[in-house]
Amino acid sequence: MKIKTCTTTPYDDQKPGTSGLRKKVKQFQQPNYLENFVQSVIDTVGNLAGKTIVVGGDGRYYNREAIQTILKMAAANCVGKVLVGRGGLLSTPAASAVIRKYGAEGGFILSASHNPGGPDEDFGIKYNGNNGGPAPEQLTEAVFQRSLEITQYNIAEGAETDLDQVGVSSAGDMVVEIIDPVSDYAELMEELFDFDKISALFASGFRMRFDAMNAITGPYAKEILEQRLGAAAGSIINGEPLEDFGGGHPDPNLTYAKELVDEMFGSNPPDFGAASDGDGDRNMVLGANFFITPSDSLALIAANAHHVKGYRQGLAGVARSMPTSGAVDRVAELLGIECFETPTGWKFFGNLLDAGRITLCGEESFGTGSDHVREKDGLWAVLFWLNVLAVRQEPVADIVTEHWAKYGRNYYTRHDFEAVDSEAARGLMAHIESQLTHLVGTRIDGRTISYADNFAYLDPVDKSESQNQGLRIGFEDGSRIIFRLSGTGTVGATIRIYIEQLELEPSRQQQDTQQTLIALIEFASSLSELESRTGRSTPTVIT
Numbered sequence: 016m017k018i019k020t021c022t023t024t025p026y027d028d029q030k031p032g033t034s035g036l037r038k039k040v041k042q043f044q045q046p047n048y049l050e051n052f053v054q055s056v057i058d059t060v061g062n063l064a065g066k067t068i069v070v071g072g073d074g075r076y077y078n079r080e081a082i083q084t085i086l087k088m089a090a091a092n093c094v095g096k097v098l099v100g101r102g103g104l105l106s107t108p109a110a111s112a113v114i115r116k117y118g119a120e121g122g123f124i125l126s127a128s129h130n131p132g133g134p135d136e137d138f139g140i141k142y143n144g145n146n147g148g149p150a151p152e153q154l155t156e157a158v159f160q161r162s163l164e165i166t167q168y169n170i171a172e173g174a175e176t177d178l179d180q181v182g183v184s185s186a187g188d189m190v191v192e193i194i195d196p197v198s199d200y201a202e203l204m205e206e207l208f209d210f211d212k213i214s215a216l217f218a219s220g221f222r223m224r225f226d227a228m229n230a231i232t233g234p235y236a237k238e239i240l241e242q243r244l245g246a247a248a249g250s251i252i253n254g255e256p257l258e259d260f261g262g263g264h265p266d267p268n269l270t271y272a273k274e275l276v277d278e279m280f281g282s283n284p285p286d287f288g289a290a291s292d293g294d295g296d297r298n299m300v301l302g303a304n305f306f307i308t309p310s311d312s313l314a315l316i317a318a319n320a321h322h323v324k325g326y327r328q329g330l331a332g333v334a335r336s337m338p339t340s341g342a343v344d345r346v347a348e349l350l351g352i353e354c355f356e357t358p359t360g361w362k363f364f365g366n367l368l369d370a371g372r373i374t375l376c377g378e379e380s381f382g383t384g385s386d387h388v389r390e391k392d393g394l395w396a397v398l399f400w401l402n403v404l405a406v407r408q409e410p411v412a413d414i415v416t417e418h419w420a421k422y423g424r425n426y427y428t429r430h431d432f433e434a435v436d437s438e439a440a441r442g443l444m445a446h447i448e449s450q451l452t453h454l455v456g457t458r459i460d461g462r463t464i465s466y467a468d469n470f471a472y473l474d475p476v477d478k479s480e481s482q483n484q485g486l487r488i489g490f491e492d493g494s495r496i497i498f499r500l501s502g503t504g505t506v507g508a509t510i511r512i513y514i515e516q517l518e519l520e521p522s523r524q525q526q527d528t529q530q531t532l533i534a535l536i537e538f539a540s541s542l543s544e545l546e547s548r549t550g551r552s553t554p555t556v557i558t
């Protein structure tokens with residue numbers, strides 16, 4: 016196998032966002048674009064020679080081409096061995112599990128997660144380290160700096176690897192092993208959850224619907240839910256991974272998982288519904304006629320962990336991203352465990368998980384996970400809920416209502432304004448920030464603002480600092496309004512407004528969320544001059 020060193024010129028836009036580098040496929044197809052980024056990672060990480068790495072993706076358009084390029088570059092950069100999911104497939108949590116199980120040095124995960132796929136849509140790539148988790152900010156920043164000065168990359172010339180046959184082959188001196196993408200992950204799930212109890216639940220006639228949204232989790236859900244746990248055939252819908260996800264957004268929320276939502280709120284709904292995203296790390300869970308917010312799901316998982324095999328021994332602590340509601344905080348308080356508030360993005364949980372400070376963590380953006388891997392994990396959350404339902408034998412709605420009565424209910428919503436003009440979005444954020452100091456003491460709808468700031472995070476483990484992580488307005492009664500710009504979008508800017516309000520009185524816990532939050536929603540929109548600055552008054556997505 017011949018190794019070539021090719022000269023190249025830098026691109027100036029390879030700065031990874033919340034979760035890796037995400038761009039339109041057409042941008043990735045520019046000459047040397049992918050090669051520059053991959054070589055920048057290899058140069059920055061610095062120690063891959065002779066080591067094992069993992070490569071896989073969510074199966075979207077350009078996945079296979081990218082994997083062939085990465086394999087040739089890995090061979091040329093003296094990587095010892097690459098483990099690749101069959102068909103180039105690995106869900107994000109499965110990739111994390113495989114890195115950890117085989118002691119790999121790291122891995123490349125190819126995905127733009129919940130963003131649409133296809134020749135005119137999105138692609139993405141990120142590097143995870145040997146703990147199985149996304150590279151921390153210092154590393155992604157160093158990769159970006161490297162990408163600005165890169166002048167050459169190494170690539171092997173030779174035959175393409177057959178990605179579709181499980182087995183071992185070689186590319187020059189490098190070993191390539193195609194692995195079954197599901198089995199290691201399924202085994203890990205069997206260790207964590209009471210499969211016998213969940214099987215008995217299904218055998219008793221419990222009905223569920225899992226919407227894989229034509230994305231990566233189809234094969235995982237079929238193997239685990241239908242094959243191993245005995246869920247009725249047909250429990251999984253949209254279970255074939257497609258390169259364009261059937262033309263939809265593989266984003267498990269109330270807007271984009273419409274087929275599932277319609278069924279769960281229709282006549283004779285199944286007992287439990289769930290969906291996952293493009294790369295399998297997100298989850299939405301629903302009961303019959305009942306939506307569980309991701310923030311509540313995290314709190315309920317924490318409060319019910321003692322029912323579940325892998326978590327029965329107790330929780331070290333919990334963490335949530337800053338915009339996630341405070342529901343889990345009160346569970347932690349009652350359990351007497353630590354609760355951390357981190358910036359948005361799973362990479363910020365890594366140190367806390369590695370240090371054994373937390374067992375569970377989650378984000379309001381349909382992300383929940385634990386110390387079993389270093390990514391959020393969609394099917395894991397679904398199995399957790401199934402395990403709890405199998406033990407408690409109560410309807411989802413009753414379990415959540417009972418939880419609220421005990422801990423209080425955090426009414427919570429997120430309004431997303433997608434593809435806003437970038438200048439306008441930056442102007443809006445600057446305008447809000449300029450008012451923050453004057454806001455403290457202001458009363459809105461009977462509540463007084465007690466703090467207003469730009470969230471900064473000091474990592475308690477490695478003491479690294481992260482600034483500018485979202486504008487927060489907090490009220491004396493615990494209500495909050497948060498403004499952030501998305502770091503995963505690929506068109507213009509996406510403005511996210513997060514609003515929450517705590518209600519401790521059970522008789523007031525069954526109200527409509529948008530109505531309950533209306534005063535805060537209106538204040539957020541007038542404070543930010545949303546409509547005059549962006550021309551938008553209606554959110555693209557309401558969660």
Ligand code: VG1
Nearest residue numbers: 033034128360361378380501502503
């Ligand atoms: C969004 C979510 C964030 C999540 C990230 C990656 O980021 O808000 O909570 O960690 O997506 O999720 P942003 O910057 O667009 O708000 V995934 O499933 O896209 O990898």
Ligand code: CO
Nearest residue numbers: 128292294296
């Ligand atoms: Co995802």
